[in-house]
Amino acid sequence: MFEQHIENFADILVQVGLGLQKGQMVSISSHVGLEDITRLVVQKAYQAGAKLVEVEYRDPELQRIRLEHADPETLDAVSEWFFKARLEFLERGGSLLNLSMNRPDILKGQDQEKLTRTTRATYPFIKPIQQRMMSDKVAWSLSVIPDQEWASKVFPELSAEDALTALWDTILKIVRADQDNPVEVWKQHVKSLHDRKAWLNxxxxxxxxxxxxxxxxxxxxxxxxIWAGGSGLAHDGFETEFVANIPTExxxxxxxxxxxxxxxxxxxxxxxxxxxxxxxxxxxxxxxxxxxxxxxxxxxxxxxxxxxxxxxxxxxxxxxxxxxxxxxxxxxxxxxxxxxxxxxxxxxxxxxxxxxxxxxxxxxxxxxxxxxxxxxxxxxxxxxxxxxxxxxxxxxxxxxxxxxxxxxxx
Known part of the structure; x- marks a missing residue:
């Protein structure tokens, strides 16, 4: 049953989150340690008709290492090529999926001035990407995948193994992956949110x-x-209906x-x-x-x-x-x-x-x-x-x- 719920989760990310259509390209940003579910999502994307799926893996520890050991005078250095490539991908009609771990305490105790410096240096390159996302010009979605560190933070009273099991059970239920027909369940949920925003508008x-x-x-x-919620419509050449956050309420x-x-x-x-x-x-x-x-x-x-x-x-x-x-x-x-x-x-x-x-x-x-x-x-x-x-x-x-x-x- 657990394996089926994981399959359901991957279907939700591709069919509901991205609203993937045949011929679209997908860029997945994932974390080291999430290779198994990332590969499953890639498989689901190709089965749904994706033309190309590219994956970038990030290590959440690397920012902490840089802050602790790099010369502070170098913290405004930015890999401009990466952001330019991402922007070009979006301008060609690509969609974005972000799969991440949750490390709520990973930067605890770090120098806030250093963090501010790196963020400010990166922002000019992130801004055009962020504006496309916040202007509904690209289909995008994000979700967070359980791992041991997050599980022990949420369930400190449990053993490591039991905490991870408990967190997976919790997340799969919250994203409705435990349902028999999760994609249809999501469609009904999105409709209920659309009804709420229609009244508010x-x-x-x-x-x-x-x-x-x-x-x-x-x-x-x-x-x-304008009140929004449920799903958005990306003006990306495919007019893709997508759900930016999995879950969303x-x-x-x-x-x-x-x-x-x-x-x-x-x-x-x-x-x-x-x-x-x-x-x-x-x-x-x-x-x-x-x-x-x-x-x-x-x-x-x-x-x-x-x-x-x-x-x-x-x-x-x-x-x-x-x-x-x-x-x-x-x-x-x-x-x-x-x-x-x-x-x-x-x-x-x-x-x-x-x-x-x-x-x-x-x-x-x-x-x-x-x-x-x-x-x-x-x-x-x-x-x-x-x-x-x-x-x-x-x-x-x-x-x-x-x-x-x-x-x-x-």
């Missing part, structure tokens, strides 16, 4: 208010904002980066730069963070906020019911892809241009003028809870229940 709210015991935050929404849209006010407290641990921050609070005024405090690793959060001007504001607001499968698991998974789908969340940094009417064709300046946020970071953090109330605020001040006690109100 009809409402044309001017803002959302989040309130519970520790949060009272008003998030203005950009004029012409959210509907999301674009905040107005100038109209965010109040205080918000995280409800799940956040892994930032290989370091876990357990709880933190941010205060916003006129769209910018004016105060922050964290229960641990506050310097890591400060370094994130200091990356650039856009990191001090929000680029995404997303709604997730407390009853989502990941929330019902009952403990953090220490990875944003999973934990963000356990609770409503917001993201510091870059906004999705497809969440704004005409946004995909805007310059950075036009996007910012319309309320969008431009940044080299995009970091989701979870704010939802079982006592969270979310109200939609209309132009005339009318408030409409959107979520009550963490669940959909419509």
């Amino acid at each position: 009809q409402q044309n709210f001017q803002a959302l208010r989040f309130k519970n015991a520790h949060t009272d935050l008003i998030v203005g929404l950009a004029k012409g904002h 959210e509907v999301f849209t674009l905040p107005d980066r100038t109209r965010i006010d109040g205080t918000v407290r995280s409800t799940y641990p956040l892994s930032v730069r290989g370091t876990v921050i357990d709880h933190f609070t941010l205060t916003f005024k006129d769209g910018r963070v004016t105060h922050m405090e964290a229960s641990n690793n506050e310097e890591v959060l400060q370094a994130l906020l200091s990356m650039d001007e856009g990191a001090m504001s929000l680029g995404e607001v997303a709604l997730v019911p407390h009853s989502s499968p990941i929330s019902q698991f009952g403990r953090p998974l220490y990875h944003g892809l999973f934990d963000e789908n356990a609770a409503s969340h917001v993201a510091l940094g870059a906004g999705y241009r497809f969440c704004l009417e005409g946004g995909s064709e805007m310059s950075d300046e036009q996007f910012q003028k319309a309320g969008g946020n431009v940044s080299q970071v995009h970091m989701d953090f979870m704010i939802g809870s079982k006592d969270m109330q979310v109200m939609g605020i209309k132009a005339d001040g009318q408030e409409v229940p959107v979520m009550q006690n963490g669940e959909w109100a419509f």
